[in-house]
Amino acid sequence: MEYLINTPIEYLKGVGAERGNVLRMEAGIDKMWDLLNYFPFRYVNRSTYVKISDLPSYEGQSIQLKGTIIGVREIGTGRAKRLQASFQDQSGVIDLVWFKGAKWIKNKLVPGVLFRVYGKPTRFGSNWNIAHPEITPFEQVAHEKGLQAIYNSTDKLTKKGLHSNGIEKLTYQLASNILGKIPEILPQEIIDQYKLIPREEAYQLIHIPRNFEDVEKAQMRIKFEELLFLQLELLLRKNANIEKSAGFAFGKTGEYFDEFYKNYIPFELTNAQKRVVKEIRKDLRDGTQMNRLLQGDVGSGKTLVALLSMLFGIGNGYQSALMAPTEILAQQHYKTIEELLAPLDIKVALLTGSVKKKARVGLFKALEEGEIHILIGTHALLEPTVKFKNLGLVVIDEQHRFGVAQRARLWRKNTKPPHILIMTATPIPRTLAMTFYGDLDVSVIDELPPGRKPINTMHFFEKSRLKVFQLMKEEIALGRQIYVVYPLIQESETMDYKNLLEGYEAISRTFPRPEFQISIVHGQMKAEDKAFEMDQFVEGNTHIMVATTVIEVGVNVPNASVMIIESSERFGLSQLHQLRGRVGRGAEKSYCILMTGEKLSQEGKKRIQTMVSTNDGFKIAEVDLEIRGPGDIMGTQQSGIMNLNLANLATDGQLVGAARETAREILKEDPKILLGKNRGLRIELKRQLKSKPNWSKIS
Known part of the structure; x- marks a missing residue:
């Protein structure tokens, strides 16, 4: 095993220094063990051949x-030029056609050489052809029987002969010679419980399977192992936090909590x-540092729960901080909390990038002397x-918008670690919560306050805009307010800004002053101008707010009853759901x-259909996971824990649960993983953890 883990890939026959560098840069393959863990993404049945006469x-x-090839010719000129080869077996002839790469392919089509051809045949009249087939000389075929593994490649790899077939030859060579080199690491009782094949066999069969049953068995074994180590790592971190992280004990509820709860909630x-x-x-209360994730759909009342938590701290003589990702959200939290606590002798302060230097000096002094009980702010904290x-x-709101190292700086602002409450209005599917937040305790507010009506979500194409304008006029006549949101995508900020201004002008023509008042908010405005426009809308002085996604979170206007999302196919599901949550905050029907x-693309259609069919954030999150995958949703680059080459959190939910339960059972019996039967687990876990930072306390 040490040989596989430590030997550079250059030393595998057929690789060498040049290919080794490309494998390292393009595929992350540094050692031989990395190549064994570079898994195929699909398989092709190579056990049977079809006769050309049977193509119908x-x-x-x-x-x-x-x-064999019996003739090669180039047909047409310019862009219409194509390469055509006549290919025959004992039963007939078929044309192989290439519209691109003719120069590169032509030299390989040697008449008389035996080839294997793979592709989809198409009929044109009585003739058959295959466009852009996969064609391989038989002498270069890694193995002829069973399934062929297909690997991801890149242009740079392909130029070095490391297309799928080239990578297959290397993995075939390596996987054929690992007998006795990969020790078993799982206890026999776990192997028996889940009917897993041996580890060494799994690595052979995933690269050189005889049939799809082999593939299934190999994938099951490797996926389970990946997920088990991930869950063991998370649970060990969580246990270490409980043992080592002595926190502040908030021994009493305190007078502030009691008075607020009884009289002012x-x-x-x-x-x-x-x-x-x-x-x-x-x-x-228990004296260890709290690390809790608070999930709750839009409008479920997370902020009030966070405030009650902060009152526990104030009542026990401690300060609290609430960090939000944007100034708008921080200001919204500040206004809400300051209003709620107005009857009490509690000092709340706001710190964002807009706070002037002179004001900061007084704020910093009051904070350090303990005069400020709650500090709310952005990255400025x-x-x-x-x-x-x-x-x-x-309290960290919408924590996925902060980097792990950033959160660590906040965590270190005391001699003892403060309690951590992470809030998110982006519902997280169970499989992701168990993985990304496996070292945190999770609380879910799965109930909306009484009186909240479901939001009626509708889809309109551009040709129906007049109907939308009519609905807007009807709602304004009822005294309601309206959001119109345009996408803001970093790569095309100039174009998006133009769309926003054009949309603003179109709405201004349809809703002219002085009968209608319109606000506009976008990222290129000064902070004070944004704040002024936001305040005008919040106070009901404007009917329509035209904005980019700066209003995705943090804007609370109960009188707003319509959210119009322009170019909605350009938004992700979770962002659409967040935007929708800006309305439906009052007692009136909302749209x-x-x-x-x-x-619309197939993916776009699915997102729109999902939004129209449900208001349930957790159902939406499951579809989002299915469409986008876990990395895009959670930003796995930050997590420092993801080590999954094969397992997929979007599709392997049952295995995640099984791995989680198995990890719990192992640590319940053997908290330090010291038992002889768990020796393999201990060695592999140490190997995996060697290169990872320990962010557990602030993740």
Whole structure:
């Protein structure tokens, strides 16, 4: 095993220094072990060949032929030029056609040489052809029987002969010679429980399978192993936090909490909110650092739960901080919390990039002397000049927008680690929560406050814009307000800005002053101008707000009843759901209008259909996971824990659950993984953890 793990890929026969560098740069293959873990993404059945005379029975299917080239010619000129080869077996002749790469392919089409051809045959009258077939001289075929593994490649790899076939030859060579080199690492009872094949056999069969049953068995074994080590790592970190991270014990609820809860809470908490407050209260009381994730759909009342948590801290003599990703969201939190706490003797302060230097000096002094109880802000809270007297609780809103190292700086602003409460309004599918937040305790507010009506979501093409304008006029006549949101995608910011201004002008023509008042907000405005426009809308002085996605989170206008999302096919599902959550905050019926162009991709159609069919954020998150995959949703680059080459969190939910339960059982019996039967687990876990930073306490 050490040989595979430590030997550079250059030393594998057929690689060498030049190919080794390309494999390292393009595929992340540094050692021989990396090549064994470079898994095929599909397989082709190479066990059977079709006769050319039998092609009518296989039209539209991928098939395999064996034969020779009997003629090559170039037809046409310019862009219409194509390369055509006549290919024959004992039963007939078929044309092979290439419209691109003719010069490169032509030299390989040697008449009389036996070739294997793979592709989809198409009929033109009585003639058959295969466009852009995969064609390989038989002497270069790695193996002829069973399934052939197909590997991802790149242009740079292909130029060095490392197309799928080239990579297959290398993996075939390596996988054929690993007997006795890969020790078993799972205890026999786990292998028996899940009917897993041996580890060494799994690595052989995943690269050199005889049939699809072999593939299934090999994938099952390797996926389970990947997920098991991921869950073991997360649970070990969580256990280490509990053992080592002595936190501040908030021994009493405190007078502030009691007075606010009895006299000033704006509405009766839902049962879900009450349950979550109890979970947080228990964490804060027991003297170890809390690391809790608070999930709740848009409008479920997370902010109030966070405020109650901060009141626990204040009542025990500790300060709290709330960090938000944008100034708008930070300001919204500040206004909400300051209004709620107005009857109490609690000092709340706001720190963002817009706070002037003179104001900062007084704020920093009051904070360090303990006069400020709650500090709300953006990344500005991370600055070294921000010092607390006694920081006991940190609330991080929409945490996926902050880097792990950034959060670590906030975590270090006290001698003891403060309690951490992470909030997200982006519902996270269970498989992701178990993985990305496996070292945190998770609370879910799965209930909306009474009186909240479902938002009516509708899809309109551009040709129906007049209907949308009519709905807007009807809602404004009822005294309601409207959002119109345009996409903002970094790569095309200039184009998006132009679209926003054109949209603003079109709306201004349809809704002229002085009868209608319109606000506009976008990222190129100064902070004070944005704040002014936002305030005008919040206070009801404007009817329509035309904006980019700066209003995705943090804007709370109960009177707003319509959200119109322009070019909605350009948004991700979670972003569409967040935007929709800006309306439906009052007691009135609300609408979300999804505007799109006439042509939609399959993925675009699925997103729009999902939004129209459900308001359930968790169902939407599952579809989002299915479409985008876990990396895009969570930003795995930040997590420092992802090590999955084969397992897929979007499709392997049952295996994630099984791995999680198995990891729990292992650590319940053997918390330090010291038992003899777990020796293999311990060695492999140490190997995997060697190169990873320990972000566990602030992830």
